[in-house]
Amino acid sequence: MGKLKLTVACSEYDYLQPLIERKIAPEGIDLNLIFVESGTRHMRMYRHGEYDACEFSMCSYLVARGQDVDRLQAIPFFPRRMFGHKFCFVRAGGRIKKPSDLKGGRIGLRTYENTLALVVKGMFMHNYDLPVTEVTWVLVNQEPVGVKLPPNIKVERIEGGKKLADLLAAGEIDAEVEPDLPQAWLRGEKTLERLFPDFKREEQEYYRKARIFPIMHPIVIKKEILDRDPWVATSLYDAFYRARKSYNEFMQQPHRLSFAWGGAYLEEEKKFFGKDPFYQGLKENRHDIETMIQFAQDQGLLARPLTVDELFTENTRGT
Numbered sequence: 195m196g197k198l199k200l201t202v203a204c205s206e207y208d209y210l211q212p213l214i215e216r217k218i219a220p221e222g223i224d225l226n227l228i229f230v231e232s233g234t235r236h237m238r239m240y241r242h243g244e245y246d247a248c249e250f251s252m253c254s255y256l257v258a259r260g261q262d263v264d265r266l267q268a269i270p271f272f273p274r275r276m277f278g279h280k281f282c283f284v285r286a287g288g289r290i291k292k293p294s295d296l297k298g299g300r301i302g303l304r305t306y307e308n309t310l311a312l313v314v315k316g317m318f319m320h321n322y323d324l325p326v327t328e329v330t331w332v333l334v335n336q337e338p339v340g341v342k343l344p345p346n347i348k349v350e351r352i353e354g355g356k357k358l359a360d361l362l363a364a365g366e367i368d369a370e371v372e373p374d375l376p377q378a379w380l381r382g383e384k385t386l387e388r389l390f391p392d393f394k395r396e397e398q399e400y401y402r403k404a405r406i407f408p409i410m411h412p413i414v415i416k417k418e419i420l421d422r423d424p425w426v427a428t429s430l431y432d433a434f435y436r437a438r439k440s441y442n443e444f445m446q447q448p449h450r451l452s453f454a455w456g457g458a459y460l461e462e463e464k465k466f467f468g469k470d471p472f473y474q475g476l477k478e479n480r481h482d483i484e485t486m487i488q489f490a491q492d493q494g495l496l497a498r499p500l501t502v503d504e505l506f507t508e509n510t511r512g513t
Contacts, residue, residue, distance in 0.1 A: 196224075197222055197223055197224040198222060198223050198224065198423060198426070199223075199224045199226065200223050200225060200226065200246040200247060200419075200426070200430075201226040201246050201247075202225060202245060202247045202413075202430070203229070203230045203235050203238075203245040203247075203248040204230075204235075204248065204249040204273055204413075205229065205230075205249060205273065205274065208441065209437060209438050210227065210437060211441065212436070212440045212441065213433065213434070214227060217440070218433055218436050218440060219433065220429040220432065220433035221433075222429055223430070223433075228245075230248075232249075232411075233335070235250075236250055237336075237338050239266070239414070240254065240339060241338070243265070243416060246415065246416055247413060247414060247415040247416065247419075247426075247430060248413070249273045249274070249412075250266065250268075250414040251307070251308070251309050251338060252272075252309045252312075252409050252410060252412055252486060253308065253309040253311070253486075253490065253495065254307050254337075254339045255268060255505070256490045256495065256500060257307050257339040257341050257490070257495050257496070259500055259504070259505060260341075260490070260495065260496035260500055261339070261341070261497045264417060265416065266414040266416065266417065267416075267417050267420055267427070267506075267507050268412040268413065268414045268505055268506050268507070269412065269415065269428075269430060269431045269506060269507055269510045270412065270431070270474065270476040270479060270511075271412065271431050271474050272410075272411060272413075272474060273411050274409075274410040274411045275407045275408060275409055276310060276313075276408060276410055277313075277393075277401075277408060278310055278317060278371065278408065279389075279393040279397045279400065280375075280394075280397070281314070281372060281373060281375070282370075282371050282389035282390060283359070283369065283371075283379065283387065283388060283389065284362070284368065285362060285385065285386065285387070286384050286385055286386055286387040292389075293324040294322060296318075296324055296329060297324060297328045297329070298328065299329060299330070299367075299368035300329070300330045300331075300332050300350075300368050300369075301329050301331055301370065301371065302332045302333075302334065302358040302361055302362060302367040302369070302370040303332070303334075303358075303372065304334060304335045304358070304372050304373075305335050305336070305337045306331055306333055306349055306495075307337050307338065307339060307341070307495060308373065309373075309408075309409075309410045310372070310373040311371055312486065312489050312490060312493065312495070313408040313486070313489065314371045316485070316486075316488075316493070319489075320404075321400060321404065326347060326493050326494075327346045327348075329348070330348040330349070330350055331347070331349045331350070332350050332367050333349055333351045333352070334351075334352050334355070334356055334357075334358060341494070341495055341497065343494045343495075344494045347494050352366075358372055359377065359379075362385075363386065369389060401466075401467075406481065406482040406486075407471055407472075407473075408482070409479065413430060413431075415427060415430065415507075420507060425509075427509055431513060435474055435475075442470060445460060474513070475513035476502070476503075476506060476512070477513065480502055483502045483505070487500050487502070
C-alpha cells in the first residue's frame, strides 16, 4: 500500500530544511510541502479548502471553533511565535509616547481577527491600560472567518487596498499594528517611529509578567482526512517536531552560523527562557493558549466559550 499524498502549506522557515530535503519525513505520508504567504494561505484554506493541511491563523481558528465550525482540526505544533511590541508604530515626533495615549484614538490593523492584532489588543488591555473598547480599530482587509462584534467595540473598514503605513503618515490613524515591519521604516524614512523604542526590553518584561511567547499559528488538518486516517495528526506532529529538533541541534555549533556572535545570542536567548523558546506540544503551551482564548473572549471574538483540549485532535492532546 502506497503512502498517503498530502499537500501542506506553510511560510518558509529555516527549521523546515530537514523536511524540504526529505532527511525527515512523516511516517506513512508522501509530503508535498509548499510555501504560501500567510494572508493568502489562511483565506484559501478557510474559504476554499485548498490544502490538505496548513499553517493557519490562531485567532481565525479560535473564531471558527467558537462558531462550531470544525472542518479544520489543529495539532499543537506552532510554526510561528512573535511578540507584538516591535510591530507597533506611530507617527514620528507625535504626541503618542505610550499605549494609554491612544485612548480615544484610531489604531490600524489588517483585520480585527489577525493573530498579532489579537495579542497586541490583549497586552494593551491587560498590561498597558488601554481597554479594547476605548479605541476605534481601523481595518483594511477582509476577515478570513468574521464575527458579529458587540456594539461597544468600535471598528471602521477602509476599502481600496490602502496601506496602514500610508494611513498613519497621512494622519488618518494614530498608530498601526501589522505582522510585517512597514516598508517606509525599512527604507529609513523618518515618518514613523516605534511605540516601544526599546522593544526587546519591553518584550522580555512582558514575558516575565505574562509568561507567554505568543503563538501566531498552529498546523490545521482537514477533518475529512482525519475522520478517515486519524494517524495523520500524530504523523505530521512528529515530523514537524523532529525537524525543529534537528535544526536546533544544527544551530548549536557556532561555525555553522553566518553571524559573528550568533552562538552567543542563542545561548543568551535560551538562558532567558530557560528552555527552547519555540516550545511545542500541548502541555507546555496550555497557559499560552488559555491566555489567547481569554484575549479572544475579551475582544468579542468568541460566539461561545472554548476549552484548550477541544481545539486539538484527541490523539495529540498528550504531547
